[in-house]
Structure formats: structure tokens, C-alpha cells
Amino acid sequence: MANTEANILLIYTGGTIGMIKDFETGALKSFNFDDLLKHIPELKLLDCTIETTSFEHPIDSSNMNARYWVQLATIIEEKYQDFDGFVVLHGSDTMSYTASALSFMLENLTKPVIFTGSQLPIGDLRTDAKENLITSIQLAALREKGRSKIAEVCLYFEYKLYRANRTTKINAEHFEAFASLNYPPLAESGVHLYINDDALYRPNRRKRFKVHKSMASNIVLLKMFPGIDIETVNHILSYPQIKGLIIETYGSGNATNEAWFIEALERLTKNNIPVINVTQCSGGSVVMGLYETSVPLKKIGVISGKDITTEAALAKLMYLLGQHLSPHSFKTIFETSLRGEMI
Known part of the structure; x- marks a missing residue:
């Protein structure tokens, strides 16, 4: 060479x-x-x-x-x-x-x-x-x-x-x-x-x-863990300046499907605040709908991070929020590989 x-x-x-x-x-x-x-x-x-x-x-x-x-x-x-x-x-x-x-x-x-x-x-x-x-x-x-x-x-x-x-x-x-x-x-x-x-x-x-030099702040990262409760989640998601949320879920994108949790996320998605689902596993991919516990996330419009890393998901969220996209375009573009960051 x-x-x-x-x-x-x-x-x-x-x-x-x-x-x-x-x-x-x-x-x-x-x-x-x-x-x-x-x-x-x-x-x-x-x-x-x-x-x-x-x-x-x-x-x-x-x-x-x-x-x-x-x-x-x-x-x-x-x-x-x-x-x-x-x-x-x-x-x-x-x-x-x-x-x-x-x-x-x-x-x-x-x-x-x-x-x-x-x-x-x-x-x-x-x-x-x-x-x-x-x-x-x-x-x-x-x-x-x-x-x-x-x-x-x-x-x-x-x-x-x-x-x-x-x-x-x-x-x-x-x-x-x-x-x-x-x-x-x-x-x-x-x-x-x-x-x-x-x-x-x-x-x-x-x-x-x-x-591109416009990178949004006011991003929240929420990691799922056994025993996470309604008070904790509601306190975190009540942050008035929140612009986007990343949830680190179990396995292939699973989270508790208790009503209070889904309702808390839905309040964000209904207000056009993007919610991104990434796996907390070191390797593998989010596949919402594969298991019953991820079906509600898909129904309320949670965005699939596929096999993206948490680091890249945070960076991509900050970057796309800085582009001032429409909610529909945001979901489509986030779930699309822009720089080889996901499948």
C-alpha cells in the first residue's frame, strides 16, 4: 500500500x-x-x-x-x-x-x-x-x-x-x-x-x-434497574427543560411494562420530546416488539436505537435536536444510520 x-x-x-x-x-x-x-x-x-x-x-x-x-x-x-x-x-x-x-x-x-x-x-x-x-x-x-x-x-x-x-x-x-x-x-x-x-x-x-455546531443540551439518561419506582421516574422526568430522553433498557430493549412507567414516557412522546431506547448490554441490538415487555414502548412512539452505543446515542440526540427537525422526521432520521453508527 x-x-x-x-x-x-x-x-x-x-x-x-x-x-x-x-x-x-x-x-x-x-x-x-x-x-x-x-x-x-x-x-x-x-x-x-x-x-x-x-x-x-x-x-x-x-x-x-x-x-x-x-x-x-x-x-x-x-x-x-x-x-x-x-x-x-x-x-x-x-x-x-x-x-x-x-x-x-x-x-x-x-x-x-x-x-x-x-x-x-x-x-x-x-x-x-x-x-x-x-x-x-x-x-x-x-x-x-x-x-x-x-x-x-x-x-x-x-x-x-x-x-x-x-x-x-x-x-x-x-x-x-x-x-x-x-x-x-x-x-x-x-x-x-x-x-x-x-x-x-x-x-x-x-x-x-x-x-455542525449546534448541539442541544438538557438531555436525560435513565438506566433501567430492578426496583426502579414511580417516585424516582416521575421526579427525573418532571425536569421542565428536558428536550430528550434516552432509556438504557434490558436485553433487546425491554423495560417494565407497568402502567405508571409507560404513562410517564407517553407524557413525553405526546409533547414531541423524543425518547430513545438503547440496550444497556455491551453488545447486541434493540428489537422492540420481540418480547411482550417492549411492545408498549413501540406503541407510544419510543424510538429504537437499534445497535447504537449509549455514547453515540447521546451525541446523535444532541446533534439532531440542534437541527430542529419535525417530530416525524426526527424519528425517521434517528433510526437511520447517518455515519455508520448503527445497522
Whole structure:
């Protein structure tokens, strides 16, 4: 696979990967990303040019929100014509949320935007940061017939490249921190880079690249659990500014079918507030109507999240609410794959 020289922009938002250890004190501290090559001289061996930029005030990913998503999307928008690919360094805790959001915000993307990070900082002796960063840049720089081989928002971690909006963080301690249980890896890194061509997203390259920056807030996530009661549900759903609800249901989309619960959801759907059904299982899909306990949800107009992740469902809900769609169009579009996020 030929790889002509590409220009890659490295964007640092914050996170463990941007830390080095002070060997005198043992404390972790941030380093200047302009000095990246000093810490990872192996980057000089890559057949691409690398430039760096950073949030003015890098953040812990636990503080990530839609305002920072817009900031990140704006950086990519402003630099889009100048670079062949983008690698975003991000804390792992909310990486799947941010990467999923960017997949919706960046419409008609024809270049790679690859998120990566690490469990240990660059300055640690056993760090996973170097491999994750080097391979992410190498993947972002892949060219074929004069254009980017990969043209979607991805997440690279521990030898695997995933479609970003298919990922979820599964482990806080192992280097293999992410999984994509409903969609295969786009690429795997070993002695050679293996690209799964059949799994890659195929953009319509004739359409203009467009960035969406209107992301709604006031979203509620409700996880079903045995013993959930009417007082709890009514208190949560009485939130006056609620614009959308995601319910994490059991198995293939099942929830209690007691009248008080169905009535609480129906009050929302009758007021044109979308209710999305996603499974709390790590893998699998919502199939409303398969079991008796999901039939009432289907009847009152609950939207099927199919095999979407919770992270992608939240991002997609915020994105679509920002588009000010009619209720009928909203349901149709949510249940349609926009960026390869669902079947």
C-alpha cells in the first residue's frame, strides 16, 4: 500500500497522554506539545509532516462538554484544507463520547480524524502512549490514489482502529481500554498494518464538507434497574427543560411494562420530546416488539436505537435536536444510520 507524504495536524485537548514524569520528584506534569519530537523521536521516521496545536487550556476529559466539542470541530474546520488528516489526543474516560459527537458534527468528511490517548503518560517507562500516537499518525497519513485511505472519525487504541461512534470504554486499567462489539475493527496493527477495506466508511466525495455546531443540551439518561419506582421516574422526568430522553433498557430493549412507567414516557412522546431506547448490554441490538415487555414502548412512539452505543446515542440526540427537525422526521432520521453508527 503506497503512502505518499501527508500533512497531519496533531490536536491536544488534554489527558494522560500529554503528561511526562519529573524523575526527580516522581510527579506528573504537562509538557509543551511543540516539543513533541523531543519526547518521541521515532516520529521523525514517519513519511509525513506533523504540526501540533492545543486547546489554550487543556482539560481533564471528565470536564468535557459540548462547548469543547464545538471548539475542537472549529479547529478542524479552520485547518481542513491545510491538512490531509487529524489526530486528536484526548483523555480516555470520555473519548468515545467526544469522538462520537465529532462524527455527527463533521458531515461529508473525506479525511481521517483519529482519536487516541493512553492509559499511562508518555514519560512513563511502560507507557502505551508512544505506540498509540505513532500508529494513529501513520494511519491518518495513509494515502491511496492521491487521497486519504480512511475518511471518517475513528478511535485508535492498543493495536486496533475502530469506527469512533461504535466504541465504548470497557476497562480503566488494561491497555486494551476500548471495544467495538457491534462492528469490526477498521484496522489492526501488528508486524504490518492490516486495513479492513470492507469495514471502512465510504463518503460521498462530491458533497461539500460541512461542520455542525449546534448541539442541544438538557438531555436525560435513565438506566433501567430492578426496583426502579414511580417516585424516582416521575421526579427525573418532571425536569421542565428536558428536550430528550434516552432509556438504557434490558436485553433487546425491554423495560417494565407497568402502567405508571409507560404513562410517564407517553407524557413525553405526546409533547414531541423524543425518547430513545438503547440496550444497556455491551453488545447486541434493540428489537422492540420481540418480547411482550417492549411492545408498549413501540406503541407510544419510543424510538429504537437499534445497535447504537449509549455514547453515540447521546451525541446523535444532541446533534439532531440542534437541527430542529419535525417530530416525524426526527424519528425517521434517528433510526437511520447517518455515519455508520448503527445497522
